[in-house]
Amino acid sequence: MDEEELQDDLRLFPVSSISSKLHQEKPEWNFSSWDSFLFPCGADSREWEYFSGNCYYFSLARLSWERAREQCRERRADLAAVGSFAEQQFLMSRARNERFWIGLTDRNSEGDWEWVDGTDYKSSFTFWQEGEPNDSGNNEDCAHLWISGKWNDVRCTFECFFVCERPLPQKSPFSH
Numbered sequence: 001m002d003e004e005e006l007q008d009d010l011r012l013f014p015v016s017s018i019s020s021k022l023h024q025e026k027p028e029w030n031f032s033s034w035d036s037f038l039f040p041c042g043a044d045s046r047e048w049e050y051f052s053g054n055c056y057y058f059s060l061a062r063l064s065w066e067r068a069r070e071q072c073r074e075r076r077a078d079l080a081a082v083g084s085f086a087e088q089q090f091l092m093s094r095a096r097n098e099r100f101w102i103g104l105t106d107r108n109s110e111g112d113w114e115w116v117d118g119t120d121y122k123s124s125f126t127f128w129q130e131g132e133p134n135d136s137g138n139n140e141d142c143a144h145l146w147i148s149g150k151w152n153d154v155r156c157t158f159e160c161f162f163v164c165e166r167p168l169p170q171k172s173p174f175s176h
């Protein structure tokens, strides 16, 4: 259909008929493909935020580290693993200076920090608050974003917000 025809149609027909005509003419212009541009994390996951190839969910409730991790896993995700300063800055910009669990723990072996996604801790980015991790009271094995987004270890039963991370949906036009 050319522009003039479309103009005529716009005058004569309701939007729904134009829409279905466009679908016949240009089937690749369907709403789900627009949705994946508008909502890269999925039109059914609009509470997830996109950053650099991954999707993030910032919780509205406070939970222990363990319960927080369960909630992430129920959402086909895991607690966020912070791999770079860019990612750290993104998280800080959304954390509003509140405490948020991340996927970092040394509860398997004191002092041996492990990322839940398997990233090697020793060779990777860290962003601890000065003086942390200090295992205060010999009872602090889980890490959260703390004052101005820097990391602190705290007891894993502490209840705070949490951030989940998962890769982009495969069908997204943003995934490569």
Ligand code: BGC
Binding pocket: 132, 134, 136, 140, 152, 153, 154, 155
């Ligand atoms: C300490 C932290 C500790 C926290 C526990 C602070 O005063 O500096 O290391 O994790 O208390 O609430």
Ligand code: CA
Binding pocket: 132, 133, 134, 135, 136, 140, 152, 153, 154
């Ligand atoms: Ca601490």
